[in-house]
Amino acid sequence: MKKIRVGVIGLGGRATSHCKAIQSNNLRLVAVADPQEHLCAKFKNDYAIDKSYNSHLELIKDNEIDAVVITLGHQLHHKLTIDCCNAGKHVLVEKPMALSLEQCDEMILAAQSNNVKLQVGLSQRYYGTSIKAKEILDSNEIGPIVSALCFMNKNWGSNADDYSNRRPQYRSRYHGGGMWLTNGVHVVDRLSWVIGSQASSVSASVGNKSRYQAADDYGSAFIRYKNGVTGHAQAIGYLNGAFNGECYVIGTKGSLRFAQHPEKFVKLGKNEEWADIAFDDPPNEAHNEWLYFNESITKDLEPSTHGDWGKHIMEILFAAEQSSITSKEVFLNNYSNYFAQASGEIVSGNFSWI
Secondary structure, three states: OOEEEEEEEEEHHHHHHHHHHHHHHOOEEEEEEOOOOOHHHHHHOOOOOOOEEEEHHHHHHOOOEEEEOOOOHHHHHHHHHHEEEEEEOEEEOOOOOOHHHHHHHHHHHHHHHHHEEEEEEEEHHHHHHHHHEEEEEEEEOOEEEEEEEEEEEOOOOOOOOOOOOHHHHHEEEEHHHOOOHHHHHHHHHHHHHHHOOEEEEEEEEOOOOOOOEOOOOEEEEEEEEEEOEEEEEEEEEEEEOEEOOOEEEEEEEEEEEEOOOOOOOEEEEEEOEEEEEOOOOOOOOOOHHHHHHHHHOOOOOOOOOEEEHHHHHHHHHHHHHHHHOOOOEEEEOOOOOOOOOOOOEOOOOOOOOO
């Protein structure tokens, strides 16, 4: 089977994780693109890459590239994804998917129109800890879920009083910045994934408590799901505290806790005790993300975090902001019905998206 040939667009913080995962899956890392030449030179040297380009428009003309990963700023995801799809490239775009539901729809249509795969980088469900937790849930070990809570509370920056290391667009909600869209997207995805249902309504508070910036630094949302389960998603960028990235699931026959940061664990709660559960730890945190993206391309399967799911996560995030502004519960567009697969593609039997 021919190896998928990959190009990396944008050489910021996430690019390193993707390069490691591309190579750990034995895929061909063909080229990188970034306007900063020193970054191109560094990545070419670190990962033995032959080619680099100053822009994504140059890279997508390269006929040796089958797929790309887009790691640039949130405000660029929409345009770059459409350009890459129109060039016939499969796309893994980093989270959050886009800055509006209309943009999400255009990205989904571009992928469908060009017969390419679109996967959204909701990476935390691909961790070894997350996959083991989902296996336990799918086995019915803790019974039907009653409720779940998911957190990402952390110092949002290396220095709580100086966030100059964060680029301006990440401190501006106009450009898709803030704690809620940057990290709350992971929390909402993990919560929705473990509950195994589409959301119907959101009540939330999203705002700014800790920093002077044009974007939020906290978000706390109560989410109702169509299967009758409720969940709580919390993302807080505090000034001082201790990291909590845990997901806590309460079932009728037991409870489950799991986390990847700051420590890796999966714990099963029964008979008033917590037992540590062994899990497989991949060679790097993005390894499984690329394992399943590659599978969707080579076997023509619907990606596990496909465009429709990425759009639904954005719908929940935007509804939380609306709820915070209006102080009302917000019902999602399809709250009284389920939306269904539109692609007509076969789905993987190894890694369900809900």
